[in-house]
Amino acid sequence: MKKWSLPLGKIFGIEIKIHFTFFLFFIFLTLSGIKDLGIKKGISSAFLILSVFICVLLHEISHSLVGIKYGGKVKNIILLPIGGIAQMEKIPTNPFSELKMAIAGPLTNFILAGILYLIFYPKVVFGKEDFVSQLTTVNVILGTFNLLPAFPMDGGRILRGLLGIKKGYYFATKIAIKVGKIFSIGLILFGLYFHLWLVFIGIFVFIGAISEENIFKAHFALFGLKASQIMVEDFKRIPPENSLLSLFNMSIKSSYEVFVIEKETIYGIIKKKDIPSFLDKFPLNSTVYEICNKNFIVVSPETEVDKFLSHILIGKISWVAVVENGYLKGVIYPESISDAITLIGIYKKRNFL
Ligand code: ZN
Numbered sequence: 001m002k003k004w005s006l007p008l009g010k011i012f013g014i015e016i017k018i019h020f021t022f023f024l025f026f027i028f029l030t031l032s033g034i035k036d037l038g039i040k041k042g043i044s045s046a047f048l049i050l051s052v053f054i055c056v057l058l059h060e061i062s063h064s065l066v067g068i069k070y071g072g073k074v075k076n077i078i079l080l081p082i083g084g085i086a087q088m089e090k091i092p093t094n095p096f097s098e099l100k101m102a103i104a105g106p107l108t109n110f111i112l113a114g115i116l117y118l119i120f121y122p123k124v125v126f127g128k129e130d131f132v133s134q135l136t137t138v139n140v141i142l143g144t145f146n147l148l149p150a151f152p153m154d155g156g157r158i159l160r161g162l163l164g165i166k167k168g169y170y171f172a173t174k175i176a177i178k179v180g181k182i183f184s185i186g187l188i189l190f191g192l193y194f195h196l197w198l199v200f201i202g203i204f205v206f207i208g209a210i211s212e213e214n215i216f217k218a219h220f221a222l223f224g225l226k227a228s229q230i231m232v233e234d235f236k237r238i239p240p241e242n243s244l245l246s247l248f249n250m251s252i253k254s255s256y257e258v259f260v261i262e263k264e265t266i267y268g269i270i271k272k273k274d275i276p277s278f279l280d281k282f283p284l285n286s287t288v289y290e291i292c293n294k295n296f297i298v299v300s301p302e303t304e305v306d307k308f309l310s311h312i313l314i315g316k317i318s319w320v321a322v323v324e325n326g327y328l329k330g331v332i333y334p335e336s337i338s339d340a341i342t343l344i345g346i347y348k349k350r351n352f353l
Contacts, residue, residue, distance in 0.1 A: 004019055004020045004021070005017035005018060005019045005020070005078055006018050006020065006023075011061060012061065012064070012065060012068075014061065014064050014074050014076065014077055014086075015075070015076040015077070016057065016076070016077050016079070017076055017077065017078045017079070018078070018079045019078055019079060019080045019081075021080060021081055022053075022079050022080055022081050024081075025081035026046070026049060026050075029045070029046070029049055030042060030043075030045070030046040030049075033045040033046060044131060047131070048131060048134055048135065051131075051135055052135065052138050052142075053079055053084075055108075055109060055112055055135070055138070055139055055142065056079065056083055056084045056142070057077065057079060057084060058108050058112065059084065059105045059106075059108050059109055059142065059146075060077045060084040060085070060086045060105065061077065062104040062105055062107070062108040063086050063101055063102070063104050063105045063154075064077065064086045064088075065104070066097075066100050066101040066104040067086070067088060067097075067101045070094065070097035070100070070101065071097070072088055072097075072101070073088065073089040074086055074087070074088055074089070075087040075088065075089050082197070082200055082201050082204055083201075089310065093169050095160070095161045095162070095163075095164030095165045095169070095172070096161070096165070098157055098160060098161040098164065099157075099158060099161035099162065101157070102154045102155075102157035102158045102161060103154070103158060105146055105154050106142075106143040106144070106146045106147050106154055107143070108143075109139040109140070109142045109143035109146070110139070110140070110143045112139045113136045113137075113139035113140045113143070116132055116135060116136040116139070117136055120132045120136075124136045126140075148183060148187075149176075149179050149180070149183060150179075150180050150183035150184050150187065150205045150209075151176040151177055151179065151180030151208075151209055151212065152180065152205070152208045152209060152212050153180070153205055153208075156176050156179065156180045156183075156209075157176070159172075159175075159176050159179060160172045160173055160175075160176035163175055163176065170216075170220060173212075173216050174216075177209050177212060177213045177216065180205065180208075180209040180212075181206060181209050181210075183205070184202045184203075184205035184206035184209060185202070185206065186202075187199075187201060187202030187205065188202035188203060188206070189202075190202075214313070215310070215313055217341060217345060218309060218313060218337065218341050219306065219309065220345065220348070221340070221341040221342075221344045221345040221348060222305045222306070222309060222337075222340065222341065222344065223305075223306060224304070224306075225304070225305045225344070226301060226302055226303065226304060226305065227299050227300070227301055227302070227303045227304075227305060227308075227320065227322045227330075227332065228301035228302070228322060228329070228330070229305075230305060230332060230336070230337070230340040230344075231301070231320075231322045231329065231330025231331060231332050231336075232257075232258060232330055232331050232332065232333075232336045233329070233330045234256065235256060235257075235258040235259065235260050235269075235330075235331055236250070236254060236256040236258070236259045236260070237259075237260050237262045237328075238250075238259050238260065238261055238262070238270075238288055239261075239262075239263045240261050240262075240263055240267050240287060240288060240289035240292075241287055241289065242287065242288050243284065243285050243286065243287060243288070244278060244279070244282055244283075244284055244285070244286045244287075244288065244291060245284040245285065247259060247270065247275065247288050248275055248279060248284075251272050251275050256272065257271060257272050257273075257335075258270075258271055258272070258331055258333070259271075259272070259288070260321075260328065260331060261288050261289055261292040262328060266296075266298070266321050266323070266328055267289055267292055267294065268289075268292030268293050268294040268296065269292060269293050269296070269319055269331060269333070270288060270291065270292050270293065271293075271333070271335070278291050293318050293319065295317055295318040295319070296317060296318060296319045296320060296321050297311075297317050297320055297321070298320075298321045298323050299320055299321070299322055299323070300322070300323065300324060301322055301324050301329060301330075303322075308320055308332075309337070312332070312333075312334055312337060313334075313337075318333065318334075319331055319332060319333040319334075320332040320333070
């Protein structure tokens with residue numbers, strides 16, 4: 001999503017971005033508005049869309065500010081045609097903090113609707129087609145719609161917060177994700193009958209629920225573990241000057257999944273499964289140094305997995321080098337993490353639940 005977004009600037013230190021599909025959506029709606037309603041009404045409808053997205057932005061900013069207040073970290077806010085997303089690097093796990101953070105968004109829309117209603121009273125009439133009435137109505141709809149308990153939408157987060165107060169974070173997340181999936185499927189079915197837009201949102205929420213579920217499973221399985229407990233120790237060390245051809249020959253004869261490019265210093269890794277695509281892309285005499293994956297961080301064997309897990313899961317880093325006294329002891333990468341999650345998840349379920 002990052003690559004297709006245009007940075008707009010920063011508000012309260014939070015980067016605001018617009019996704020390119022938003023521009024397409026905006027141009028499409030404006031042009032079809034002008035075609036159907038004439039230039040004057042078309043432009044005023046474009047102005048309405050822009051105003052709605054400013055309200056969406058304010059909604060996301062309010063989540064972010066409350067999140068930051070309770071120790072969360074906001075990476076950026078991205079505006080998409082179906083709404084905004086505040087991408088959080090760290091979300092507060094305390095149920096009361098999550099509740100306040102989730103409520104802040106819809107509350108902002110209700111407050112905006114209230115302000116518009118009071119300023120333009122008695123001009124605002126719900127269902128009327130003038131600019132202020134429509135903007136007020138949209139804010140009421142946005143606030144209400146976001147309160148649906150479809151995790152990871154705000155209503156779903158409120159549900160998790162409420163459940164979390166009594167039952168704890170893990171149980172609450174499990175239930176919230178289940179309810180979220182059911183609601184998103186409901187939204188898709190409902191949308192098929194009433195409006196295609198709801199289908200898009202339903203699919204988006206469903207994907208969101210699944211990705212939250214994967215992150216949740218990962219944290220559940222690997223919570224409290226140290227890097228040394230999940231690192232892969234059987235890897236092959238290769239000097240950086242070796243060629244792609246020699247690596248290819250070696251990979252045929254060995255059962256290693258990972259080759260670490262190393263000579264006094266760690267340079268990067270190459271995974272066995274990526275070698276065929278490298279053969280397509282690079283000349284055979286390229287050095288392994290040139291093609292290896294250098295996007296890694298170094299941790300000690302004692303580092304808790306939770307410290308870097310999210311970074312790997314969201315793709316911020318590609319792998320982790322576990323180093324002790326300058327010596328590489330093991331590597332951790334997405335595939336090794338998903339193996340560990342499956343194995344340890346099953347073990348924990350059998351023994352603790
Ligand atoms: Zn929200």
